[in-house]
Amino acid sequence: MKKLIKNGTVVTATDKYEADVLIENGKITAIGKNLSENVEEVIDAKGNYLFPGGVDPHTHLEMPFGGTVTSDDFETGTIAAAFGGTTTIIDFCLTNKGEPLKNSIQTWHEKSKNKAVIDYGFHLMIGEVNENVLNEIPQIIEEEGITSFKVFMAYKNVFQADDETLFRTLLTAKEHGALVMVHAENGDVIDYLVNKALKDGNTDPIYHALTRPPEVEGEATGRAAQLAGLADSQLYVVHVSCANAVEKIAEARQKGYKVWGETCPQYLVLDQSYLEKPNFEGAKYVWSPPLREKWNQEVLWNALKSGQLQTLGSDQCSFNFKGQKELGREDFSKIPNGGPIIEDRFSLFFSEGVKKGRITINQFVDIVSTRTAKLFGLFPKKGTIAVGSDADIVIFDPNKERVLSAETHHMNVDYSAFEGMKITGEPISVLSRGEFVIRESQFVGKPGTGHYLKRKRFGSETKASEEVYQ
Ligand code: URP
Ligand code: ZN
Ligand code: ZN
Ligand code: ZN
Numbered sequence: 001m002k003k004l005i006k007n008g009t010v011v012t013a014t015d016k017y018e019a020d021v022l023i024e025n026g027k028i029t030a031i032g033k034n035l036s037e038n039v040e041e042v043i044d045a046k047g048n049y050l051f052p053g054g055v056d057p058h059t060h061l062e063m064p065f066g067g068t069v070t071s072d073d074f075e076t077g078t079i080a081a082a083f084g085g086t087t088t089i090i091d092f093c094l095t096n097k098g099e100p101l102k103n104s105i106q107t108w109h110e111k112s113k114n115k116a117v118i119d120y121g122f123h124l125m126i127g128e129v130n131e132n133v134l135n136e137i138p139q140i141i142e143e144e145g146i147t148s149f150k151v152f153m154a155y156k157n158v159f160q161a162d163d164e165t166l167f168r169t170l171l172t173a174k175e176h177g178a179l180v181m182v183h184a185e186n187g188d189v190i191d192y193l194v195n196k197a198l199k200d201g202n203t204d205p206i207y208h209a210l211t212r213p214p215e216v217e218g219e220a221t222g223r224a225a226q227l228a229g230l231a232d233s234q235l236y237v238v239h240v241s242c243a244n245a246v247e248k249i250a251e252a253r254q255k256g257y258k259v260w261g262e263t264c265p266q267y268l269v270l271d272q273s274y275l276e277k278p279n280f281e282g283a284k285y286v287w288s289p290p291l292r293e294k295w296n297q298e299v300l301w302n303a304l305k306s307g308q309l310q311t312l313g314s315d316q317c318s319f320n321f322k323g324q325k326e327l328g329r330e331d332f333s334k335i336p337n338g339g340p341i342i343e344d345r346f347s348l349f350f351s352e353g354v355k356k357g358r359i360t361i362n363q364f365v366d367i368v369s370t371r372t373a374k375l376f377g378l379f380p381k382k383g384t385i386a387v388g389s390d391a392d393i394v395i396f397d398p399n400k401e402r403v404l405s406a407e408t409h410h411m412n413v414d415y416s417a418f419e420g421m422k423i424t425g426e427p428i429s430v431l432s433r434g435e436f437v438i439r440e441s442q443f444v445g446k447p448g449t450g451h452y453l454k455r456k457r458f459g460s461e462t463k464a465s466e467e468v469y470q
Pocket of ligand 2: 183238239288289
């Protein structure tokens, strides 16, 4: 099956040019002016950008958390992702202490099987280290192509691991070619502050933010970076929310440590004052780390622009306001943490970033797709428009104006964190490996067509992706 996309403007992390793109058997096979092949289908993309499909490094689909389960599963979540211009996600596979890691991976395969409409991979949580875990990690890298491992420094008595676990995971990752990811907040200090707030009768959503101040994120980020430096290993800090943590990452990179940082759209456009919305609506804005004072937004934008932060994750973790966020009405510590973003990540970033002149269009592609594919062993299969790459392509109208709303989004959740926000730009059609998933703003994909992605080892790539060290 051959398709030809004509007259679009191809945008990559380095270039922007008008060209036709030929697709054969799911791959891009030619890019050039006035291509005239014998094809089954010609798609006119005049006036639109052709972006490589977004790569979202951070999702939690059908994840048990906070006494409930996230409301988007691999079907609704990946459909929403596709509507939003994302064609690859990497979801976090949770593990249980004392159980073989491969059991948890099996659980995640079962959750995703016959559901995903775009390609997906898994990161694996490491909650403890012992001989069994250390023996299993190389097997999992080899057999499952899982080349990134996540350690939580927060959520005491739930996911939190100790420093020995983090350090030994870093050493193992270095040896076997994997990337260690951290949720960097000091869980012990947070636990103390939360208990104290509740004892003092402070139960409203705003206390979620006040009991997780920037210092606890900065401290944990700095600690993780130091341990990565000591292990001479590679570290990726997820959901960086504030200046304090950005400074720690910049400082580590200045020393030559292999440390990268991700931020999320919510930290770029929302702020701590949202947690004070009346009638418990603040619960909709409960993330960990929490939304910060507004001035941090400019620091995050500048860090993306200057390369001190490299990627944008959605941290998709949706809970309905009714019945789920409401679990914390009497006690902010029982509000399930997280929000629905998978659909909005790409366009919101384009609108707030490119349209408002904060980043260039090439930086946009790099941050939302290319750099992530490189860091997580998917480049150049994913993350670019090039001959030989998968035909994961977003046909994007850069001038279409619209309003974000729960009325029109496709996530399986009863509110939008960006309700009423006006943005410019929309993915009109989205192809995954050459097949339309979204066509003229309609879903035309099929659950189960998304492939599980075995990823390459960290640093094992040749030439093109050596820029990962930038
Ligand atoms: O609040 C958040 N970020 N929820 C998702 C879980 C996590 O910590 O990434
Ligand atoms: Zn986290
Ligand atoms: Zn997360
Ligand atoms: Zn298939």
